Amino acid sequence: MPANAVHGFHFLADTDGHVITAAQRPLEAAVKAVAPELLPMLRRPAVLLVDAASRAAEALPPLFEAMERETRVHEAGQMAVGLSLLVALLVQVARIGAAQPGDEDAVLRSRKAQQVERFKALVEARFRERVSIEDYGQALGVSAGQLSRLCREVLGISALDVVNARVVHEAQRELAYSLLSIKQIAAVLGFEDEAYFGRFFKKHTGHRPTDFRAMAQRRLAAA
Structure with a gap:
C-alpha cells in the first residue's frame, strides 16, 4: 500500500x-x-x-x-x-x-520486466564501453525509442538513465575504494577525456570526482 x-x-x-x-x-x-x-x-x-x-x-x-x-x-x-x-x-x-x-496485465508486465532485465544484463557487461542506446536496442531486437519507452514503463527512467546510473555507481566505487587516478578511472569507464568525465560525474552527483573522493575517504576514516 x-x-x-x-x-x-x-x-x-x-x-x-x-x-x-x-x-x-x-x-x-x-x-x-x-x-x-x-x-x-x-x-x-x-x-x-x-x-x-x-x-x-x-x-x-x-x-x-x-x-x-x-x-x-x-x-x-x-x-x-x-x-x-x-x-x-x-x-x-x-x-x-x-x-x-488470470492476470493478463501481470503477464505482460512480467514479459516487459524480463526484457528490461536482459537490457540491464547487457549494460552490466558493457557499460565500460560507452555503448550507444541504439546498439543496446539492436542487440535486443528493438529500436532505441522502444527500449527507452520500455525502461520508462518498467523502471520509471529512460534507457540512457539506466546506463548512466551504472557508470556513476562504478565511478563512485572506484573513487572511494581504489587507488586509481581520476584519469585512470575515466579511461576504465570508457571516457577518452578526463575533463569530460569530470563534467559527467558532477552533472549526475553534484560533486567533482576529487571532492567526492575526499568525502568518501573521510567517511571511511570515521567508520
Missing part, C-alpha cells in the same frame, strides 16, 4: 500475520539503487493471493522474523539492515504478484 493511498485493515480474531510500515521516500531510494524494476509495484496498491506452497511464500516468514528482530536491536547499521530486508521482501512480493492467476 503506497503512501497517500487511503486504506484500512480489518482482522478476524484468529488472524496471524504482520503489518510493516515504512517511509516511502527512503524505501524508494533503496529500491531505485538495487532493483528499480520494483518501483511501479511499490507505487501501486494491490491485494495479492499467496500460494503457501510457492518458493516466494516460503521465503516470507524468515524475512518477517528478521525484520522483527532488527526492530529490537538498537545498534549501528540498523537502518541499512532494515532497508535491505525490506527490499528483499519486496522482491518476493513482486514474484508473488507476477504469478497471480
Whole structure:
C-alpha cells in the first residue's frame, strides 16, 4: 500500500500475520539503487493471493522474523539492515504478484520486466564501453525509442538513465575504494577525456570526482 493511498485493515480474531510500515521516500531510494524494476509495484496498491506452497511464500516468514528482530536491536547499521530486508521482501512480493492467476496485465508486465532485465544484463557487461542506446536496442531486437519507452514503463527512467546510473555507481566505487587516478578511472569507464568525465560525474552527483573522493575517504576514516 503506497503512501497517500487511503486504506484500512480489518482482522478476524484468529488472524496471524504482520503489518510493516515504512517511509516511502527512503524505501524508494533503496529500491531505485538495487532493483528499480520494483518501483511501479511499490507505487501501486494491490491485494495479492499467496500460494503457501510457492518458493516466494516460503521465503516470507524468515524475512518477517528478521525484520522483527532488527526492530529490537538498537545498534549501528540498523537502518541499512532494515532497508535491505525490506527490499528483499519486496522482491518476493513482486514474484508473488507476477504469478497471480488470470492476470493478463501481470503477464505482460512480467514479459516487459524480463526484457528490461536482459537490457540491464547487457549494460552490466558493457557499460565500460560507452555503448550507444541504439546498439543496446539492436542487440535486443528493438529500436532505441522502444527500449527507452520500455525502461520508462518498467523502471520509471529512460534507457540512457539506466546506463548512466551504472557508470556513476562504478565511478563512485572506484573513487572511494581504489587507488586509481581520476584519469585512470575515466579511461576504465570508457571516457577518452578526463575533463569530460569530470563534467559527467558532477552533472549526475553534484560533486567533482576529487571532492567526492575526499568525502568518501573521510567517511571511511570515521567508520
